[in-house]
Amino acid sequence: MPDELTTPRPMPDGKWSAGSLRITSRTISAAEISEALGIDPHDKFEQGGLAIPGNPERSGLGSDRWPEEHAAALIRLLEGRHEALGRLAVxxxxxxxxxxxxxxxxxxxxxxxxxxxxxxxxIDVVLDLYRPTLDDVSSTAE
Structure with missing residues (x-):
């Protein structure tokens, strides 16, 4: 197999990515979801509680890794949990x-x-694209 298919290629300077798994429910608590999957989340929020927005690196990979690498890491996390996911998906x-x-x-x-x-x-895949900030735009125009 060619090296470029097995060796991670570096993310270009000025680019970042992140990946996470989000499970939401109005009827099942975060603790019940964690128990069903046998996974402890990095963050969990209950309905009516305070949720702090942000993009933590929940896949376990750094922001210098490509989005497809984050997706693969999260899929590996879910290996052997197909039945539990199916039950939760209801x-x-x-x-x-x-x-x-x-x-x-x-x-x-x-x-x-x-x-x-x-x-x-x-699982649905959500791809969020982030615009550069005004600071990013002005620094690239110089």
Missing amino acids: DCEVELLLGFGSENGQGGCVLPADLREVGLLG
């Missing part, structure tokens, strides 16, 4: 979140065919 929304940002406002990612496991898990 009362929960399950989403694989991928975020991508770039100082110059341009970029993207490829979700390769070998990530078909997302479809087999019945």
Whole structure:
């Protein structure tokens, strides 16, 4: 197999990405979701509680890794949990979140065919693209 397919390629300077798994429900508590999956979340919020927005690196990978790498790490986290996810899906929304940002406002990612496991898990993929901040734009114009 060619090295470029097995060796992670570096994320270009000025670009970042993140990945996380979001499970929400109006009827099942965060503790019940954690117990069903056997996974302790990095963050959990109960309905009516204070939720702090942000994009922590929940996939366990750094922001210098490509979105498809975050997706693959999260899929590995869910291995052997297909039945539990199926039961939760009746009362929960399950989403694989991928975020991508770039100082110059341009970029993207490829979700390769070998990530078909997302479809087999019945998980929606949400791709959030982040615009550069005014500071980013002014620094690239100089």
